[in-house]
Amino acid sequence: MEMRFSSNLVFYLLVTFFHLQLIQLRASTEYTRPSPRQLISRTHNRSDSEPQQVHVSLAGKDYMRVSWITSDKKVKSIVEYGKSPGKYVSSATGESTSYHYFFYNSGKIHHVKIGPLDPSTTYYYRCGGAGTEFSFRTPPSTFPIEFTVAGDLGQTEWTASTLDHVRAKDYDVFLLPGDLSYADTQQPLWDSFGRLVEPYASTRPWMVTEGNHEIETFPIIYPHGFRAYNARWLMPYKESGSKSNLYYSFDVVGTHIIMLGSYTDFDSDSDQYKWLQADLANVDRKKTPWVVVLLHAPWYNSNQAHQGEGESMRQAMEEMLYKARVDVVFAGHVHAYERFTRVYDNNADPCGPVYITIGDGGNREGLAMNFENPSPSISIYREPSFGHGRLRLYNNTHGQWSWHRNNETDAIIADELWLESLSSSTLCNQAAISSKSHNNDEL
Numbered sequence: 336m337e338m339r340f341s342s343n344l345v346f347y348l349l350v351t352f353f354h355l356q357l358i359q360l361r362a363s364t365e366y367t368r369p370s371p372r373q374l375i376s377r378t379h380n381r382s383d384s385e386p387q388q389v390h391v392s393l394a395g396k397d398y399m400r401v402s403w404i405t406s407d408k409k410v411k412s413i414v415e416y417g418k419s420p421g422k423y424v425s426s427a428t429g430e431s432t433s434y435h436y437f438f439y440n441s442g443k444i445h446h447v448k449i450g451p452l453d454p455s456t457t458y459y460y461r462c463g464g465a466g467t468e469f470s471f472r473t474p475p476s477t478f479p480i481e482f483t484v485a486g487d488l489g490q491t492e493w494t495a496s497t498l499d500h501v502r503a504k505d506y507d508v509f510l511l512p513g514d515l516s517y518a519d520t521q522q523p524l525w526d527s528f529g530r531l532v533e534p535y536a537s538t539r540p541w542m543v544t545e546g547n548h549e550i551e552t553f554p555i556i557y558p559h560g561f562r563a564y565n566a567r568w569l570m571p572y573k574e575s576g577s578k579s580n581l582y583y584s585f586d587v588v589g590t591h592i593i594m595l596g597s598y599t600d601f602d603s604d605s606d607q608y609k610w611l612q613a614d615l616a617n618v619d620r621k622k623t624p625w626v627v628v629l630l631h632a633p634w635y636n637s638n639q640a641h642q643g644e645g646e647s648m649r650q651a652m653e654e655m656l657y658k659a660r661v662d663v664v665f666a667g668h669v670h671a672y673e674r675f676t677r678v679y680d681n682n683a684d685p686c687g688p689v690y691i692t693i694g695d696g697g698n699r700e701g702l703a704m705n706f707e708n709p710s711p712s713i714s715i716y717r718e719p720s721f722g723h724g725r726l727r728l729y730n731n732t733h734g735q736w737s738w739h740r741n742n743e744t745d746a747i748i749a750d751e752l753w754l755e756s757l758s759s760s761t762l763c764n765q766a767a768i769s770s771k772s773h774n775n776d777e778l
């Protein structure tokens with residue numbers, strides 16, 4: 336019995352080792368990437384009962400979800416909160432989960448929904464009934480609103496630099512189009528990522544979708560993957576009628592944001608496709624004049640890295656987004672910045688979304704240096720540098736996008752664009768109406 340256990344153990348360790356080597360080899364031979372920076376290790380230095388890895392996310396109208404981890408499994412899933420430091424006039428209890436991955440056992444992962452909350456208000460809160468006080472600010476209820484966007488974060492000194500630039504200027508909601516910790520099956524790296532981002536993610540809502548680095552499948556044993564991601568980064572999928580944490584949507588200040596999953600089924604008979612159809616059909620552009628989509632593997636990409644990886648999803652879903660007059664589609668995956676003009680089916684189209692790749696958060700794999708030449712005419716700006724983006728929506732019709740490159744200590748605006756919501760475009764609304772009546776004629 337013992338013999339069989341230890342030979343199984345050796346087998347699994349060997350397979351894990353070769354699996355990780357393959358991941359590293361693939362990453363290192365695909366592109367020439369300059370100077371990635373050191374990994375940052377955030378060790379656990381609080382007591383077992385104290386909350387760690389605290390982060391907050393939007394969880395339906397006027398509600399936020401507070402998530403955290405304790406090593407001590409007896410700590411209760413309770414959040415106390417109020418509008419003044421130390422005065423917790425409200426409290427809520429929630430749920431908890433945990434998972435194991437080979438020989439790793441997670442701490443107790445708590446998720447507690449609190450609310451209803453007032454807009455543009457700082458709330459002070461503590462988790463588990465004791466310990467450190469945290470605070471976050473809720474988004475406003477009217478324009479303007481500012482989103483920060485950064486994908487493929489990882490946990491290096493570049494990541495820290497990006498996050499410091501994000502925090503240096505105020506914003507309301509952080510959006511992450513996939514690839515968070517780069518743990519790549521080494522589960523303690525999920526914990527150190529949680530500790531690294533806590534100072535940022537405990538103060539503003541972090542809304543994320545999954546990238547390939549979240550998959551972590553293992554043949555036979557963990558065939559479905561996303562064990563760590565789904566347990567730790569619970570997003571408001573139930574609140575948006577989705578059956579999976581891998582895709583969902585939410586509304587915030589006149590903006591409908593859709594988080595799609597590049598690594599779950601998206602064909603026309605899939606749950607995700609049907610959910611997206613229903614979700615888009617429910618959008619009321621009078622209530623949410625802006626519609627923004629995030630996904631991981633870009634549908635448009637002129638970098639040599641990850642060429643064509645988003646193509647089958649584009650073919651399956653692009654027409655739906657186009658007909659719904661989606662304003663902007665953000666992607667990650669490629670470790671560089673690239674902005675396209677408004678595009679539909681590979682051609683410039685004034686009624687298509689602006690496509691932006693923003694996978695330049697700062698992970699250990701470094702930058703994707705090589706773009707295809709010549710540049711396609713629909714690609715407007717491209718640059719392999721680390722950085723983050725900001726989407727400021729001023730009112731129902733006008734917004735501004737800017738991309739902030741990480742220079743050594745400062746963030747420099749390297750690309751900027753004024754945006755007009757497609758909901759306010761007479762040309763595109765007429766085109767949408769005539770295509771609808773054309774389809775009805777065909778029926």
Ligand SMILES: [Fe+2]
Pocket residue numbers: 487513514546547548631667668669
């Ligand atoms: Fe990726």
